[in-house]
Amino acid sequence: MVKNDERKIIVSSVWISDLPKYVGQEVTVKGWVHRLRKVSNRLVFILFKDRSGLVQGVVSGRPDWLAEVVTEAAVEVVAQVTATEQQASGVELQVREIRVVGLVLKELPFELNQEEISAGLELQLDHRVLTLRHPKTQSIFKVQDEIVHAFRTFMRRASFTEIYTPKIVASGTEGGSELFEIKYFESKAYLAQSPQFYKQMVMGGGLQRVYEVGYAYRAEQSNTSRHLSEFLSLDIEMGFIQGLEDVLQVQEELLRFLMVHLQEHCAAELALFNVTLPTVGHIPRLRLKEIAAILQKEYGKELAELDLDSEGERLIGEYVKKKYDSDFLFATHYGRANRAMYTQPSPDDPETSESFDLIYKGMEMNSGAQRVHELTVLEDNIRYKGLDPAGFAHYLEIFSYGMPPHGGFAIGAARLTLKILGLDNIREAVLFPRDRYRTSP
Amino acid sequence: MVKNDERKIIVSSVWISDLPKYVGQEVTVKGWVHRLRKVSNRLVFILFKDRSGLVQGVVSGRPDWLAEVVTEAAVEVVAQVTATEQQASGVELQVREIRVVGLVLKELPFELNQEEISAGLELQLDHRVLTLRHPKTQSIFKVQDEIVHAFRTFMRRASFTEIYTPKIVASGTEGGSELFEIKYFESKAYLAQSPQFYKQMVMGGGLQRVYEVGYAYRAEQSNTSRHLSEFLSLDIEMGFIQGLEDVLQVQEELLRFLMVHLQEHCAAELALFNVTLPTVGHIPRLRLKEIAAILQKEYGKELAELDLDSEGERLIGEYVKKKYDSDFLFATHYGRANRAMYTQPSPDDPETSESFDLIYKGMEMNSGAQRVHELTVLEDNIRYKGLDPAGFAHYLEIFSYGMPPHGGFAIGAARLTLKILGLDNIREAVLFPRDRYRTSP
Numbered sequence: 001m002v003k004n005d006e007r008k009i010i011v012s013s014v015w016i017s018d019l020p021k022y023v024g025q026e027v028t029v030k031g032w033v034h035r036l037r038k039v040s041n042r043l044v045f046i047l048f049k050d051r052s053g054l055v056q057g058v059v060s061g062r063p064d065w066l067a068e069v070v071t072e073a074a075v076e077v078v079a080q081v082t083a084t085e086q087q088a089s090g091v092e093l094q095v096r097e098i099r100v101v102g103l104v105l106k107e108l109p110f111e112l113n114q115e116e117i118s119a120g121l122e123l124q125l126d127h128r129v130l131t132l133r134h135p136k137t138q139s140i141f142k143v144q145d146e147i148v149h150a151f152r153t154f155m156r157r158a159s160f161t162e163i164y165t166p167k168i169v170a171s172g173t174e175g176g177s178e179l180f181e182i183k184y185f186e187s188k189a190y191l192a193q194s195p196q197f198y199k200q201m202v203m204g205g206g207l208q209r210v211y212e213v214g215y216a217y218r219a220e221q222s223n224t225s226r227h228l229s230e231f232l233s234l235d236i237e238m239g240f241i242q243g244l245e246d247v248l249q250v251q252e253e254l255l256r257f258l259m260v261h262l263q264e265h266c267a268a269e270l271a272l273f274n275v276t277l278p279t280v281g282h283i284p285r286l287r288l289k290e291i292a293a294i295l296q297k298e299y300g301k302e303l304a305e306l307d308l309d310s311e312g313e314r315l316i317g318e319y320v321k322k323k324y325d326s327d328f329l330f331a332t333h334y335g336r337a338n339r340a341m342y343t344q345p346s347p348d349d350p351e352t353s354e355s356f357d358l359i360y361k362g363m364e365m366n367s368g369a370q371r372v373h374e375l376t377v378l379e380d381n382i383r384y385k386g387l388d389p390a391g392f393a394h395y396l397e398i399f400s401y402g403m404p405p406h407g408g409f410a411i412g413a414a415r416l417t418l419k420i421l422g423l424d425n426i427r428e429a430v431l432f433p434r435d436r437y438r439t440s441p
Numbered sequence: 442m443v444k445n446d447e448r449k450i451i452v453s454s455v456w457i458s459d460l461p462k463y464v465g466q467e468v469t470v471k472g473w474v475h476r477l478r479k480v481s482n483r484l485v486f487i488l489f490k491d492r493s494g495l496v497q498g499v500v501s502g503r504p505d506w507l508a509e510v511v512t513e514a515a516v517e518v519v520a521q522v523t524a525t526e527q528q529a530s531g532v533e534l535q536v537r538e539i540r541v542v543g544l545v546l547k548e549l550p551f552e553l554n555q556e557e558i559s560a561g562l563e564l565q566l567d568h569r570v571l572t573l574r575h576p577k578t579q580s581i582f583k584v585q586d587e588i589v590h591a592f593r594t595f596m597r598r599a600s601f602t603e604i605y606t607p608k609i610v611a612s613g614t615e616g617g618s619e620l621f622e623i624k625y626f627e628s629k630a631y632l633a634q635s636p637q638f639y640k641q642m643v644m645g646g647g648l649q650r651v652y653e654v655g656y657a658y659r660a661e662q663s664n665t666s667r668h669l670s671e672f673l674s675l676d677i678e679m680g681f682i683q684g685l686e687d688v689l690q691v692q693e694e695l696l697r698f699l700m701v702h703l704q705e706h707c708a709a710e711l712a713l714f715n716v717t718l719p720t721v722g723h724i725p726r727l728r729l730k731e732i733a734a735i736l737q738k739e740y741g742k743e744l745a746e747l748d749l750d751s752e753g754e755r756l757i758g759e760y761v762k763k764k765y766d767s768d769f770l771f772a773t774h775y776g777r778a779n780r781a782m783y784t785q786p787s788p789d790d791p792e793t794s795e796s797f798d799l800i801y802k803g804m805e806m807n808s809g810a811q812r813v814h815e816l817t818v819l820e821d822n823i824r825y826k827g828l829d830p831a832g833f834a835h836y837l838e839i840f841s842y843g844m845p846p847h848g849g850f851a852i853g854a855a856r857l858t859l860k861i862l863g864l865d866n867i868r869e870a871v872l873f874p875r876d877r878y879r880t881s882p
Contacts, residue, residue, distance in 0.1 A: 132646030205573030394882035404515035441835035
């Protein structure tokens, strides 16, 4: 039996990024025409693109097939690969033939071969598919693919199982606001706001360490540069922890793994955005009460609650950068009142909870916590939030049957992509964003 | 900089499956009590379970902590690992201490430590989370995790990019039936029935080879053992193909890769279901017209259309097994009338289409096809189906801008799991199934 590691996977043509290996050989490249430059009647330069990169082709003479070759046509290029010092890649193509396999029938709504697309974001999103032909826009989704792939790779190596929990649910996770209602046969249902309950349940059900990459839904009335109706959430839940510190360590190691992975696999894409990835050393941990004291002493800012507003995040981010030279901070022990009912109250301070936010460059990146695992504490917490435990029967069941201490976190894939690439609007990091006013394309 | 391959990932305890490496050492095992057997007042055998397997522990004497140790309690076990020939694993635990970290507060609704769970499927699904504590039920989801992981691994190696397309859509893919309607702010929207249009669009947008693992939704009136409202779909779309044969080759290689992967990673789980995986050799290809002739000649069965009913699938499966000793068959070239409007009509026979079904042991496993890539042909096909091209403007846009020949397929993750493990009901292969009558837990 042939092992999978030794198995050859189908590749029927040569990717542009692999061309340097084929100098002196004839190859077929499949992709699109990015730019055409007619130098003379007998010399045309054509820049080709495929999913892996760009390469310059040289067409000499006046072959018949040249007439059909226009910008954005889908083409199969038969060519000789030659070495050249004129190109960064070190190679160019001496074109022998171009077969047009996908015609261009219309004018483009905007140019796709300039350094940036000259159109507002809304117009770009109306023609989202076309924008993917632009190397920079396409790079966003390659980087996102690698971010999610790195997340999965790390989690699998740490013995987590990937799960798929339902997005059609009978009721909301935490009260009823911001839920999308579905007409479900004769009845109604809702789109899940988070896999929180399910990931805890399945962890406690015996899978022990679980992760999920799935959509979550929020009927956000606001339509700002940060809000989406549908977003991809990277979720984990880990059982048998000693406390919050175990969760922080997993997140810290994940970040370290992620940055190394992106450096190894996305150098070209990161360069298009002038991104230098942050180093993830030991991430400082500061409790909200410590942060409150620092903000008061250093910046004269008073916190009304054990919670941070965006100014607070910015200032403490500044402080941590100055004091510890770290772009990251774990702000821990938010007020019990400021966190969801499944968050573990602190054993040494009932006013606070075993929770954290990861702050990156002065802005919240994601949240996490140790969860409550004792049924009576959880029921108390539900009542403390003004809710009725009877409404959570399906969630609560497993807490009567050997629920271990556990914790986890959730990261928005688009938000992480946006922070890493330094984008302005969350919609730039979603293929087909859904918001207050947009459900198409 | 430490490379990711050399990076150590957090593991704070020893998995049961790794215990043979720790003979003679003291370890901490974290998991649940599966079964207790009191041999005498001073000797108790306890079977422990974690996500990786089962191990027997021996408790000698009458330690204080033993009283709290009951079936399904979450425990941390400190023990010496000893070699034994009595256990298949070759090891057992001499228990020094058990710390109960998750109490059992109630009677179980059914036993979880017998060979099978003695409860009907509906009752099991009402307590789905508890059923995951049963090693056999848990195995289904480990196998499914590995199926999806193998799919992803194969696709990445074949240079496919993973994409995430929206599940909230403005209209249906192929007409309006079986759509779930969402109240979307002041307007309405629907749950996507398939990522078909989006995967074609993004492929043509320049990503060239894409795959998606995501939910699809069908408002199925039927409530049989095969129907789900929400199902996980493994989708691919590949550009610049020469024809249908390229798609068949990718599917064939994927199947081969998958079976080898499962053999390597799920031997124990497959054994619980007495499964011997099929060998994937060269899969025979038969056109529907050839199949029609065979069915008539060999079984006296007439096909009314260029399509197969379940009897036809069973009979041709039988024939292929007898004639070619293959569990698999690619039935190709279904009637143009029997396939969706995005399916390429056959150039040599306008009555048929460049489509296929993969038949496994006489039942359809999944479908695929070469798609239409020429705008005028696609518009004709839309009209041929009695639909109006104007209703598909967002989908059609990219077909004016260099759309290459392409094709792909979709596989239901639960259906694949069901076929591989020989389960009876599709709901067994879904953590929290959604159907006509079920939206919880």
